[in-house]
Amino acid sequence: MATILVLAEQHGGKLTRATLSAVTAARQLAQIVGGGFDIALAGTGLDAVAAALTPYGAGAVHQLEHEALAGYTAQAYAQAFASAAKATGAQYVVAAATSNGKDTTPRVAARLGAGMASDVVALSAHGGGVAYKRPMWAGNVLGHVKINTAVQVVTVRPTEFPVAEASGGASPIQKSAASVDAGSLRMKYVGLDKVESSRPELTDASVVISGGRGLKEASNFKLVEKLADTLGGAVGASRAVVDAGWVPNDWQVGQTGKVVAPKLYVAVGISGAIQHLAGMKGSKTIVAINKDAEAPIFQVADYGLVSDLFGVMPELTEKLASRKG
Amino acid sequence: MKILVTAKRVTDPDSKIQLKPDRSGINLDNVDFKMNPFCEIAVEAALQLVDAAGDGETVVVAIGDSDATKEIRTAMAMGCDRGILVEADEAQLDSDAVARVLAAICVKEKPDVVLLGKQAIDGDSNQVGQLLAEYLGWPQATFAYKIALNGTSGATVQREVDGGVETISLSFPAVITTDLRLNEPRYASLPGIMKAKKKPLEETTASALGVDLSLKVESIGFEPPPARKAGVKVKTVDELIEKLAGEAKVI
Structure with a gap:
């Protein structure tokens, strides 16, 4: 006992x-x-x-x-x-x-x-x-x-x-x-600068849409956020775009960021460095959208779409939104 | 201000790590080694803190075989003043033993701050800084994102935590572990590399420090991660939606 x-x-x-x-x-x-x-x-x-x-x-x-x-x-x-x-x-x-x-x-x-x-x-x-x-x-x-x-x-x-x-x-x-x-005690709590969001917690969400460097600039991250909101999911990111300051630190998925295992993980413009894969490989279904057919993310993706994300994302978001009607 | 900083020798984070066929350990053929990336950030942070304080000394410590002197020399080429190598078979240590070795060194060296990487990218344990702080009875700031000195007696540290960025203040002596975005480590300059060859490097052992290395946590085996079944390529958005709805049933 x-x-x-x-x-x-x-x-x-x-x-x-x-x-x-x-x-x-x-x-x-x-x-x-x-x-x-x-x-x-x-x-x-x-x-x-x-x-x-x-x-x-x-x-x-x-x-x-x-x-x-x-x-x-x-x-x-x-x-x-x-x-x-x-x-x-x-x-x-x-x-x-x-x-x-x-x-x-x-x-x-x-x-x-x-x-x-x-x-x-x-x-x-x-x-x-x-x-x-x-x-x-x-x-x-x-x-x-x-x-x-x-x-x-x-x-x-x-x-x-x-x-x-x-x-x-x-x-x-x-x-x-x-x-x-x-x-x-020689340390004191001062405060928490909280990332406010109406979306589910990254680590609890059943759907996670993550964006990477393929999005080219910070303003394009809204393509990822729109799809996440359409599916009621959380938003994640690769280290590269967090380091670039496009999105909050708290969104990083990977070895040194958050580990997620949602039902659906969609990697948008993420090449799939091993440090990123460490944070999402446990997801049930993985979708990769990337125009580089050789990107390592396709090795772990259940469904890969080799295509330009700027064409795909609006179409995907719109069609999923109309399905939900 | 006196800072002690760690420089762990690890497998190159970009090399493909695989088990030996008999699963007895990692296949190290054709694998390069370098300083743990989080330790590089710690070294940079140590140098910046000493600069901010106006003067001081940075001492870099590595635990391992004689090859680990390379990481000590690299840290000294970046600007650390002297080095300490604790000779040990690193593969036979656990986080607790490493923390107790470092604690023994801190008792001797009496640093104001110990800076370490938040985790080593091989073992991924994320324990040593916290264990060290507790053994010394010191405050800690793990996952540091920004460090601002409060004079010479303490610091305000912003930390990367679930849900945002937390701010804490602590008084020295203290342990700080570094997260990714604390800084961009500098490259060693050629004059720095030349100078590093002449900087003092002390060699010692755990037993000379009075530390018992018996393991609290012991490896009993390895296995490869489960392989994902090969996926398929889809050609259109419509085909993707059909698969997600009909086959995977996730939308």
């Missing part, structure tokens, strides 16, 4: 969907090692988020509040989560590999003296323990690792673990003061 602790993530009192992917990973882990899982939630003003976490079958939802957690900082959150892991006697700690998850979780592992596997895509039984599968070299290789420490810490890639369904029941909420040594 093992105890697993899921580290939940909330922003301004709103739970992230990625947390529910971490819950799915915890359920899978419990199948392998036995036992059950608890959820730890840290911040301030968390009553509503804690209540939202009760129907997923956790042994308990630990609601940890402290004024030093009012703005997110890795230092304070790592202290709160590591203390919760110690208090619950967790042998496994699971978080989602979001930007906050990547930022905090290694610090939690260090505080617990635990080994950590990052960005895990699958879990399996291995000699009485667990083997973690994770992408390396931009996803060109999948490595299997085991963790040799008494406590094992993992972040999981949200696109590889479906969002958990509520399982009924109501986990008890255990509200307490988070263990944070406010005097030790």
Whole structure:
């Protein structure tokens, strides 16, 4: 029997969907090692988020509040989560590999003296323990690792673990003061310059339309945005056009940007460098529109259209719009 | 201001990486090596911070076999003042061991800032900077997009995060990890390359630093990623829509 602790993530009192992917990973882990899982939630003003976490079958939802957690900082959150892991006697700690998850979780592992596997895509039984599968070299290789420490810490890639369904029941909420040594903190949250959008989150969207350098200039990106809006999808981009300042950083899909796995991914004027492919290869159906028939994107595309995107995009958008009627 | 910066030797990010036929590891035949691109950005950021501060020293650290001196020399050719090579079989290290080696060096060197790439493009773990910060009890700014010094005692850092750009302030000593858009690393100049040959390079080992390298995370095997089935080329927009609706059923 093992105890697993899921580290939940909330922003301004709103739970992230990625947390529910971490819950799915915890359920899978419990199948392998036995036992059950608890959820730890840290911040301030968390009553509503804690209540939202009760129907997923956790042994308990630990609601940890402290004024030093009012703005997110890795230092304070790592202290709160590591203390919760110690208090619950967790042998496994699971978080989602979001930007906050990547930022905090290694610090939690260090505080617990635990080994950590990052960005895990699958879990399996291995000699009485667990083997973690994770992408390396931009996803060109999948490595299997085991963790040799008494406590094992993992972040999981949200696109590889479906969002958990509520399982009924109501986990008890255990509200307490988070263990944070406010005097030790030497960093302060100042603010978030949020990219406002009415479109779905890139990592949650079932349709993603991405644009690359083939669009030639920033103003042409509206061709991509129009198609995305027609299909109710999110907009992504290659590194080249993000670097060029055409679109926000937050739109980058790839090894070092967002990893997406929508039902439909349309790459428009994207050549398909391995770093980009690492971020979208898991998509169910991939469409590539590019006038260069030799572009590597066609090697991963289910449907390739070798054509000038400036002719294709308006036609495609218009015809799809009229289909929806 | 004193800055410690890392320069990891990795496989060229543009080379095609494949497993050996027996899947025991990566096939390194015909693969080039270079400095991790995120470390290049860290080196550039270190040099710019020292410039902004008016004076200071940059120390570049690499962990690996003697080939890793090439990355140290490259960083010194860009402008770093001196180098430290920690000799070890890099393939036999995990992120935690690397962080503890760096922590031991920080205890000796007492830098104001440690700059690292946010991840190495081989292992893609994205852990070392965060582990190091926690071992030292220091604040951290991962995924740095802009760094502005607040005098010599701290910095305001903008970070690339889900949903936008986050701003934090921190006081030194601190760990900062670099994201793609922080800067454009400079090329080493010919005089820089000549000068780098004469800059001091200290060699040490984990055991000399008192660091135990036993692994917390251990590799137990590799597999190739699942191959995607070959796709088809369509000729017209109408044909594409027909496929997406009829065959893939995604619209």
